[in-house]
Amino acid sequence: MVTVFVVEDHQLMRDAICTFLSGHEDLQLVGAEADGLTALHKIEEAKPDVVLMDIGLPTMNGIEVTSRLKETLPSVKVVMFTSHDDVEEVRAALASGASGYCLKELSADEILLAIRSVAQGAAWLAPKVAVTVLTMLSANPAAPLDEKRAKRISQLSSRELEVLKLLSTGKSNKEIASELQIGLSTVRTHVEHILQKLEVTCRTEAAVLAVQERI
Numbered sequence: 001m002v003t004v005f006v007v008e009d010h011q012l013m014r015d016a017i018c019t020f021l022s023g024h025e026d027l028q029l030v031g032a033e034a035d036g037l038t039a040l041h042k043i044e045e046a047k048p049d050v051v052l053m054d055i056g057l058p059t060m061n062g063i064e065v066t067s068r069l070k071e072t073l074p075s076v077k078v079v080m081f082t083s084h085d086d087v088e089e090v091r092a093a094l095a096s097g098a099s100g101y102c103l104k105e106l107s108a109d110e111i112l113l114a115i116r117s118v119a120q121g122a123a124w125l126a127p128k129v130a131v132t133v134l135t136m137l138s139a140n141p142a143a144p145l146d147e148k149r150a151k152r153i154s155q156l157s158s159r160e161l162e163v164l165k166l167l168s169t170g171k172s173n174k175e176i177a178s179e180l181q182i183g184l185s186t187v188r189t190h191v192e193h194i195l196q197k198l199e200v201t202c203r204t205e206a207a208v209l210a211v212q213e214r215i
Helices: 011-022 036-046 062-072 087-096 108-119 127-139 147-154 158-167 173-180 184-198 203-212
Strands: 002-007 027-033 050-054 077-082 100-103
Touching: 002 011, 002 036, 002 108, 011 027, 011 108, 027 036, 036 062, 050 062, 050 108, 062 077, 062 087, 077 087, 077 108, 087 100, 087 127, 100 108, 100 127, 147 184, 158 173, 158 184, 158 203, 173 184, 184 203
Parallel strands: 002 027, 002 050, 050 077, 077 100
Antiparallel strands: none
C-alpha cells in the first residue's frame, strides 16, 4: 500500500485527483491541502510515501515546500504536478529534491505510473520534461571525475553497472529484474551495493551521478 498526500490549490482538480486515487486498492489517500505552508505541516504529521505537489501554491510554492520537506522527512518522495515545463522550473524542482515531474496534461494512467514509480525508488519524468533535462545536461557537460569519485565508480561490478544504467532511466526494480532476467531480490541486493559503493543515500542520487558521468 502506497500512502499519498495531494497538494493542489485548484479545488476541482484536487477533488478529482483525490477521487481518482481513492479508487485504487494499492494507493491510500492520507490527506489533501490547497495551501503550501499548511500542507508542509500536515505532510510532516501524515508522513506519506508520496506527495503529489503542485508548484503554484498560496503562502509557499511547491518547490520551497519540497525543499523544506526533504530536510525533515528525506524519505518522502515528491512528484511535482504542474502545467509548466520550462527549464528553470524543472531545474529548481529537481534541485529541491523532487523524484518526479508530472505535467497536468498527462493521462490518469501516466499520473499513476509516476506515483508508483517514485514509490518504488525510481525517478520519473514526463516525456517533455525528459527532453528538457537532456538538453540541460548537454549544455553542461560533466566535469572530469575527481580521484575519489573515480575510485568509487571503479568498484562497481559489470552487473552493478548494468543495473545502474537501467536505474538511471527511471526503471523500477521489477522492470530491471525483467530486463536482465534476474530475480527481484538479486536486483535489490545490487542496488544496495551500488548505493554503498557510490556513497550515496538513495536511488535518485545514484541516478543523477550516472547521468552526470555518462555511465
